[in-house]
Amino acid sequence: MSASRQQPGLACEECRKKKLRCDRRRPQCNQCEDSGTACYVNQVRSPRGPKKGHLKALRNRIATLESIINCDQSKPEDTSKGEGCVQIEEISHILSPSQEYLFSTTMSEASALSSSYEESSLTMDSLPDPDDLSDMIEADLDQLYFDRVHPITPMLHQARYFYWSRRCNKPDSHACLQLAMWAMAAAASAHLQHMRESLYRRARSKLEALDNDIEAASAATLQAAQAWLLITHYEFRYMGYRRAWLTAGRAFRIIQLAKLHEIDRLNEVGVAISLPDIWVEAEEKRRTYWLAYCLDRFLNITDEWPLSLHEEALCTYLPASEGDFQHGRPSVTTFLYDAIEDSGNKILPTFAETIVLTTLCWHSVTFHRITPDTDPSSTLSSIFWKRHARLYQMVQQRLMLLSLPASSPELHDPMRLFTNMLANSAVLWFYNIMEALNAEIDDQMLLVPLYSAYEVVSLAKPLVRSSFFKAHPFSPMLLYLSAKFLKSHPDSASTEDKLQRVEELKKALRVLQGGNNLALNYLDLLESEHSHKWCNLSPLGGLVVSDAEQSEASFFFDIMNLF
Incomplete structure (x- = not known):
């Protein structure tokens, strides 16, 4: 019996890429030797199995289903028909596949699934966990935000956001802003509507945790103010007017604490023009202030309520054009x-x-x-x-x-x-x-x-x-x-x-x-x-x-x- 052409071990990356049979020779296999390429073997391979977060989602649905069955067994036999229908709807919703893994859902199907979710009485734990979002979903939410939400809330610099958003150890205020962005993005999508409520709740919960430690460095940062502004827009669109008005007050106070109304009082225009990164950072602060400025007036004009952001001490330039802002081209505007x-x-x-x-x-x-x-x-x-x-x-x-x-x-x-x-x-x-x-x-x-x-x-x-x-x-x-x-x-x-x-x-x-x-x-x-x-x-x-x-x-x- 002839010797095996293939040695034990892992195939090299070049053979895996070309989908060729690797003989596992070391230090160089025959394929790499013939082609003159480096033979590299990756010893760390991602484990096979379900996608990230899929098992946790299944466990949550099973646990909720068991609680409904146990509750049903403990009730008298003369349970009303209406309650039984509600339980059937809940069970069918739990047994249905997680919407995070269905990318071919049509708009009408997504609308029906969203309505079923909003009417059900599932707990917070059964909602999609933002910590378990796949990379594809996160990328989709980011793209949706800058395509549909950013044009009406133009305060974020896209390149700066992508720079810090991929970091694992980002500050709490940055994490809050990202969740608020994703909540707005999910609300602006037909096939991700089922995620918006979970993202909104977790964003607001994290922001309130920041408020509890107001002395912390991240509690009154630019990103915290931006997150509260997005939460205000969400509540104004999908919840109550008065709730959004009260939430806006938190953003206004952080903006006042950061003195965004006078960021151009002491800045030298020549220095900012010569340093694009500094100018972009200052422009993002200006846009955050002006977005809050307009929001303050629109929210209060209905009932003649007094403003939070006044004009008397205002010393901030008007925002530059969107093209100059996103491409980092410093320009001088006016008051x-x-x-x-x-x-x-x-x-x-x-x-x-x-x-x-x-x-x-x-x-x-x-x-x-x-x-x-x-x-x-x-x-x-x-x-x-x-x-x-x-x-x-x-x-x-x-x-x-x-x-x-x-x-x-x-x-x-x-x-x-x-x-x-x-x-x-x-x-x-x-x-x-x-x-x-x-x-x-x-x-x-x-x-x-x-x-x-x-x-x-x-x-x-x-x-x-x-x-x-x-x-x-x-x-x-x-x-x-x-x-x-x-x-x-x-x-x-x-x-x-x-x-x-x-x-x-x-x-x-x-x-x-x-x-x-x-x-x-x-x-x-x-x-x-x-x-x-x-x-x-x-x-x-x-x-x-x-x-x-x-x-x-x-x-x-x-x-x-x-x-």
Whole structure:
């Protein structure tokens, strides 16, 4: 019997790569000797068997199934039919394969599975464990975040994130930020919806643990503030408005503690321009502050609540363009009030334009608060109205610069689309103030806000065509404002034409309600039986109702008594 051609041991990496039969000769096998390549044998091989986390997921489902069976055996025989159906649904959900390992699930199947998960009463331990996510799922979540979430929360530098995200010993604040990012990414995906609640809970739990040790170095870092901002956006979209408002307060306090409102007070521009890494780090801080700045105003404008981030001590440059930020190209921007005073001369980067328009809209709120209760012909009243006219002129100038047709490719950017809608809505904001203060208004003045309302209707069409996952979370606010304006202001157009435009706004709200509870609330308001009674609604005072309708007023105010 001839000797075996193959020696005992492991095949070399070259033969494994080429899928050739290795004779295991040492120090060099025949294949490597003939090809002139190095013969290397990897002695450490990953063990065969189930994927990472699969056994733990199976154990969790088995344990939950046993608890349900034991509970069922301990109940009396006359258990109601409804409870039995609930248990059957739970058992079928547990016995179904883990969704983490199903990559070919269709959108309709994912939606059904997500609904089944939300209705079941499974414990936290039976949810997918973020610590057991496969590398493929983590990479998918990262990509989803920067594709769908980052365009409306543009505060993270992608290269810096990937640099620290792969480290095993990253700080707790970085781990919290990563979980918050993944929760937002899972919520923006059809096939990963079942993971968003688990990721959100664990992110919030870790952040609260950081708060318990506020003296720790990681408790008040930039990443902790960014994580709380993302958690606020999540809660605003999928949970309650008041809960999100309270959560936002934690992010605002960390931002104040880190003094992000004055990061450019002592920085030398020349030094930052010459060092791209330092500039990128400072730009990420600026963007984090400005995102919180806009969020503070949008959350509080509905009820005229006082702000947390004020403008008096503000000394932070407006954010640079997204391209310069991501590619590390240092550029010099301007301060907020310089950009406002320069309105009408040049277009700012999209995020900076959103900040300027948000500031002008909030100024309309403060303008209404300080209205002088004096004779209209007095000097104080004259100064007051001149200031209002100047702000209104700035809004119209920015609108002229930003106006784009609804078919423009630039509107594929969610932030650009929202900025255009916000510019048109700002015109409605200031016009509503004039009506609320009983200013003299003629038919010619009505044409400007009426045109802006029609523009919002046309801009709502790109929202219908695109995925609701990428829509700005406060877009429903602007759609509702335009629909209310069209309902309450007569014009030369026919009633049928006006109703058609309102229906188009409702259609956009129906598209958005899949990933935004605010859209659902505003849609209910528009379709309520009292919607035809709206006439002149103050942009700040909530819904105007008669004495007979006072019992229902709390419903409207609790939903969101905007405008």
